[in-house]
Amino acid sequence: MTRHALEALSRADVVLLDHLAPHQDLPRWAPKAEIIDVGKTPGKHRVPQRDIDQLMVQYAQAGRTVARLKGGDPYVFGRGAEELYVCEQAGIPVTVYSGVTSSIALPALAGVPITLRGVSHMFTVVSGHAPLSGSELDQLAGLLKDGGTVSLLMGVKSLPHTVAGLRKRGVPESLPMIAVQDGFRPKQREIYATLDDCLETLADVKPPAVITLGEVCAVAGPRRDEVMARAFETH
Numbered sequence: 001m002t003r004h005a006l007e008a009l010s011r012a013d014v015v016l017l018d019h020l021a022p023h024q025d026l027p028r029w030a031p032k033a034e035i036i037d038v039g040k041t042p043g044k045h046r047v048p049q050r051d052i053d054q055l056m057v058q059y060a061q062a063g064r065t066v067a068r069l070k071g072g073d074p075y076v077f078g079r080g081a082e083e084l085y086v087c088e089q090a091g092i093p094v095t096v097y098s099g100v101t102s103s104i105a106l107p108a109l110a111g112v113p114i115t116l117r118g119v120s121h122m123f124t125v126v127s128g129h130a131p132l133s134g135s136e137l138d139q140l141a142g143l144l145k146d147g148g149t150v151s152l153l154m155g156v157k158s159l160p161h162t163v164a165g166l167r168k169r170g171v172p173e174s175l176p177m178i179a180v181q182d183g184f185r186p187k188q189r190e191i192y193a194t195l196d197d198c199l200e201t202l203a204d205v206k207p208p209a210v211i212t213l214g215e216v217c218a219v220a221g222p223r224r225d226e227v228m229a230r231a232f233e234t235h
Helices: 003-011 049-061 080-089 102-109 134-145 159-168 215-220 224-233
Strands: 014-017 034-037 066-069 123-127 149-153 176-181 189-194 209-213
Touching (some): 003 066, 102 209, 123 134, 134 159, 149 215, 176 215, 215 224
Parallel strands (some): 014 066
Antiparallel strands (some): 149 209, 176 189, 176 209
């Protein structure tokens, strides 16, 4: 939660809350606000997106200050741009305060940097909401074999498809991975795996979770000293 977001919540008359947004202390952060849960979970949309758009506009046009609270960065697979556009079309002024995307924050929570000198100098963020196409898997396999890092959001259900595609494209079975489930929540879990054993090791991981793949993930496993030595060698 950024300072700007906290200040916005303190001024809000209405908060439209997403499922993944921080909410434990929301009554204290937004003491005068009506809090409306419009969150979505896999396969269950409490409030359809079109209705969320209408709620934002209706409350704002009624003269109320509306805060739309999302988890992470609303512009990373978060419909932030679409919701901003809806408000703009209705003539409603909007300020966006981006948080820290879970694609970076959750691996970091497990001690995994998304890049590391001498190990990984590039990364990509991928939505696993739908199974990846052949060309997308080609790109990811090439990135991983070149030492890149992949942060997979919403990819728990489609993980078997992703793993099979990477194996077929020659990604080493020893490729390390880390899954962080329920990050920054009381039931947070961090599970280390490799491409070889991940379907068994991560079998009980449930959304919400971020799965990070790449050589840099070895810093969370038994090869930590080896990988960190490579970083220091490049100083």
